[in-house]
Amino acid sequence: MTIDWKNYQLKSFFDELIDEQGRPRPHGKKLAQFLSELSDTDLNGARAAADFAIKEMGITFTVYGEGSSIDRAWPMDIIPRIIANREWQKVEVGLKQRVKALNMFIDDLYHDQKIIKDGIFPKELLDKSVNFRQQCVGINPPHNIWAHICGSDLVRDGDGTMYVLEDNLRVPSGVSYMLENRSVMKRVFPEMFEHIDILPVNDYPSQLFDMLCDMSPRSQDTPEVVVLTPGIFNSAYFEHCYLAQEMGCELVEGRDLQVNDDDCVYMKTVNGLRRVDVIYRRIDDLFIDPEAFLPDSTLGVPGLMRAWRAGNVALVNAPGAGVADDKVIYTYVPQMIEYYLSEKIQLPNVETYRCYEKDDYKYVIENIEKLVVKPANESGGYGLLIGPNSTRQEQQECIERIKADPRNYIAQPTLSLSTVPTLDGDNTEGRHVDLRPFVLSSGQQTYVTTGGLTRVALIKGSLVVNSSQGGGSKDTWIIDGENG
Amino acid sequence: MLSRVAETLYWMARHVERAENVARLVNVNNLLLMDLPKGVSPGWEPLVHIIGSHEIYLKHYSDFSEKNVLAYMTLDPNNPSSILNSLRAARENTRTVREIVPRQVWESINSLYLYVKDHGNDINSKRNRFAHLKHIIDSALMIFGTLDATINHDDGYTFIRFGSILERADMTTRIMDVRSATMRNIPADLPFENIQWMSVLRSLSAYQMYRQEMGVRLRPEDILEFMLLSPSFPRAILFCLNKLKSLVENLPNNIEMLERIDHSIDDLKAQDITQLKGLVMHDYIDELQIDLADIHLQLAKQYFLK
Numbered sequence: 202m203t204i205d206w207k208n209y210q211l212k213s214f215f216d217e218l219i220d221e222q223g224r225p226r227p228h229g230k231k232l233a234q235f236l237s238e239l240s241d242t243d244l245n246g247a248r249a250a251a252d253f254a255i256k257e258m259g260i261t262f263t264v265y266g267e268g269s270s271i272d273r274a275w276p277m278d279i280i281p282r283i284i285a286n287r288e289w290q291k292v293e294v295g296l297k298q299r300v301k302a303l304n305m306f307i308d309d310l311y312h313d314q315k316i317i318k319d320g321i322f323p324k325e326l327l328d329k330s331v332n333f334r335q336q337c338v339g340i341n342p343p344h345n346i347w348a349h350i351c352g353s354d355l356v357r358d359g360d361g362t363m364y365v366l367e368d369n370l371r372v373p374s375g376v377s378y379m380l381e382n383r384s385v386m387k388r389v390f391p392e393m394f395e396h397i398d399i400l401p402v403n404d405y406p407s408q409l410f411d412m413l414c415d416m417s418p419r420s421q422d423t424p425e426v427v428v429l430t431p432g433i434f435n436s437a438y439f440e441h442c443y444l445a446q447e448m449g450c451e452l453v454e455g456r457d458l459q460v461n462d463d464d465c466v467y468m469k470t471v472n473g474l475r476r477v478d479v480i481y482r483r484i485d486d487l488f489i490d491p492e493a494f495l496p497d498s499t500l501g502v503p504g505l506m507r508a509w510r511a512g513n514v515a516l517v518n519a520p521g522a523g524v525a526d527d528k529v530i531y532t533y534v535p536q537m538i539e540y541y542l543s544e545k546i547q548l549p550n551v552e553t554y555r556c557y558e559k560d561d562y563k564y565v566i567e568n569i570e571k572l573v574v575k576p577a578n579e580s581g582g583y584g585l586l587i588g589p590n591s592t593r594q595e596q597q598e599c600i601e602r603i604k605a606d607p608r609n610y611i612a613q614p615t616l617s618l619s620t621v622p623t624l625d626g627d628n629t630e631g632r633h634v635d636l637r638p639f640v641l642s643s644g645q646q647t648y649v650t651t652g653g654l655t656r657v658a659l660i661k662g663s664l665v666v667n668s669s670q671g672g673g674s675k676d677t678w679i680i681d682g683e684n685g
Numbered sequence: 686m687l688s689r690v691a692e693t694l695y696w697m698a699r700h701v702e703r704a705e706n707v708a709r710l711v712n713v714n715n716l717l718l719m720d721l722p723k724g725v726s727p728g729w730e731p732l733v734h735i736i737g738s739h740e741i742y743l744k745h746y747s748d749f750s751e752k753n754v755l756a757y758m759t760l761d762p763n764n765p766s767s768i769l770n771s772l773r774a775a776r777e778n779t780r781t782v783r784e785i786v787p788r789q790v791w792e793s794i795n796s797l798y799l800y801v802k803d804h805g806n807d808i809n810s811k812r813n814r815f816a817h818l819k820h821i822i823d824s825a826l827m828i829f830g831t832l833d834a835t836i837n838h839d840d841g842y843t844f845i846r847f848g849s850i851l852e853r854a855d856m857t858t859r860i861m862d863v864r865s866a867t868m869r870n871i872p873a874d875l876p877f878e879n880i881q882w883m884s885v886l887r888s889l890s891a892y893q894m895y896r897q898e899m900g901v902r903l904r905p906e907d908i909l910e911f912m913l914l915s916p917s918f919p920r921a922i923l924f925c926l927n928k929l930k931s932l933v934e935n936l937p938n939n940i941e942m943l944e945r946i947d948h949s950i951d952d953l954k955a956q957d958i959t960q961l962k963g964l965v966m967h968d969y970i971d972e973l974q975i976d977l978a979d980i981h982l983q984l985a986k987q988y989f990l991k
Contacts, residue, residue, distance in 0.1 A: 259795045433781050445784035452784045457687050469688045471840055471988045472937045
């Protein structure tokens with residue numbers, strides 16, 4: 202299986218490493234050469250070493266409903282996905298612009314709703330939004346930032362353009378895998394790091410910590426920052442631990458915290474109660490405070506919203522930020538950028554049909570076999586219909602769902618996602634990928650991860666990259682210099 | 686330190702310590718049986734008594750054959766103290782405090798668990814048995830060594846040490862109880878008595894240290910005195926209680942804890958070792974075990990999440 206790039210199947214997709222003529226792209230020359238010099242034994246050895254490292258390091262993810270097996274080894278392919286730094290610089294600018302506008306939009310929605318009054322954004326959409334929280338109206342979080350951490354999914358289409366597929370503003374996950382993929386790669390292919398200018402990624406935890414500290418309501422040098430997890434059975438538990446560990450702060454569960462009559466949050470320690478300033482919460486809005494939201498939630502902390510409203514604790518991301526994490530609202534991002542920033546959008550959206558609009562609705566129903574249909578508020582790839590890969594019956598069922606609730610569905614043309622060479626048994630073949638960079642906003646500054654988490658659909662021809670549905674991941678290299 | 690985390694660290698340490706102790710126990714019994722003629726041999730049954738799960742055992746097995754007891758001690762999911770179950774519990778505990786525990790420690794616990802899970806059958810081969818158990822013991826020691834050398838010696842570490850030492854003291858009392866019971870049934874002049882007492886010491890890794898501290902002769906009273914009252918041997922009860930006390934001195938709000946431990950120490954020192962024979966011995970060990978359980982309860986009441 203020694204890799205021969207001349208025989209690498211390109212089909213009609215844009216490949217991230219190899220161009221249409223079967224030659225490595227300029228920033229991928231060294232990588233392609235390195236890979237083609239590896240023997241079968243080398244490649245198999247590297248793959249085994251990576252699998253072993255992942256198992257030994259205990260890098261896991263969880264799939265719901267697997268009974269006793271609550272964690273599975275994280276699937277990572279050892280061939281990295283590369284992006285030239287020159288291109289990445291532009292992506293970064295586009296992401297910062299996008300997240301800035303999204304934060305202004307959320308803040309506007311919870312205050313004067315100017316964007317609605319000015320007729321840019323339809324009020325009906327807000328009325329039917331699942332993630333708009335009445336409880337958040339009028340609240341002023343520090344620096345007016347609501348979505349401190351945003352994970353936007355990027356895809357590259359056949360023409361080589363990078364598009365934003367969706368923005369994850371509730372509790373986006375995956376960043377720990379980005380960091381762990383890099384540590385595995387450093388163990389497995391140390392030589393590559395010697396010869397190729399690969400930009401480091403491991404700055405993220407300290408950037409995250411700094412941002413969290415900036416949110417503290419008390420001005421002191423070291424505010425008490427905690428990560429709030431739903432617990433060990435959550436699918437992203439590994440990540441919650443990982444980030445708390447990297448930042449050196451407490452990982453707490455709801456039962457570790459309490460809100461006292463002074464509307465301050467305390468954690469229960471062996472020394473007694475200790476005040477908490479900033480909570481990086483990885484629990485969904487509806488579960489964080491049984492007083493304010495679902496009364497029977499046992500994951501949350503009674504009174505947390507009270508403490509937040511009083512300005513005694515910072516919640517990251519702010520409750521209610523998920524209002525913009527809605528695939529219908531996503532379609533308005535270009536207008537938001539124009540409205541709030543008077544700028545043109547730099548990173549384009551994928552063309553999207555809004556099923557609640559008459560013409561779009563008709564088009565979607567008539568062309569469903571060509572489209573990808575998504576519910577507006579699901580994540581993890583749940584409820585998705587990929588037209589070309591679906592049966593008549595599935596399409597019919599999907600149409601019924603859209604008819605019942607057009608507001609909550611959008612459709613997009615089926616993109617021919619770019620590919621990256623990926624090991625499959627004894628072959629190296631192109632597999633479709635996306636990319637999830639993470640953006641941190643503190644109000645004073647914005648930080649974008651160097652690259653992000655590349656997810657790959659390990660199954661041949663598949664476009665679904667979610668780890669819960671047979672997806673894997675790759676290390677992502679931003680390569681400096683002209684000739685990588 | 687969060688109360689929940691303190692509790693988790695405590696149990697993590699107890700479980701690793703227990704896995705190590707059970708591995709020691711099996712190993713020493715294995716070696717002992719090779720030295721004893723069939724007629725005298727206590728066989729494998731005492732191990733099941735030592736870990737206190739005779740009843741559960743008999744629900745699943747009809748005899749105390751080597752194969753059955755080994756399976757029960759090492760891998761059986763029905764045995765709460767089997768090596769695999771202890772390591773699974775240690776691993777689950779560690780998973781919930783991964784952010785506190787040094788990465789290398791998590792990796793060691795994880796890989797020891799995976800090792801025992803994947804190499805479970807090594808125990809059945811007489812030839813591999815020793816190496817298998819030694820690997821478990823060495824890994825546990827490495828885990829504690831790594832902790833000592835890499836984690837902050839703060840409250841969290843205090844709870845780790847506390848869990849480990851309390852578990853160790855508990856195992857010492859169990860071994861003394863069961864072994865002395867088996868020996869009571871053997872006429873004192875039998876030539877193999879020495880070998881059995883040596884094995885009691887060996888299950889506590891105490892043989893060499895006993896020789897150094899107590900002299901060359903193996904006398905039952907001296908052995909009991911050493912195991913109960915040595916202030917310098919790390920598995921002796923007095924040593925463990927002293928250590929627990931000094932650990933608690935570092936903790937906040939510790940008055941009741943200190944009183945509780947002092948009480949046990951005073952009791953222990955007041956014992957007349959020469960009287961500890963037969964049933965008196967058994968009753969006293971019972972008392973000691975209740976004491977250790979009380980120390981745990983007091984700790985939980987004072988510091989753990991309610």
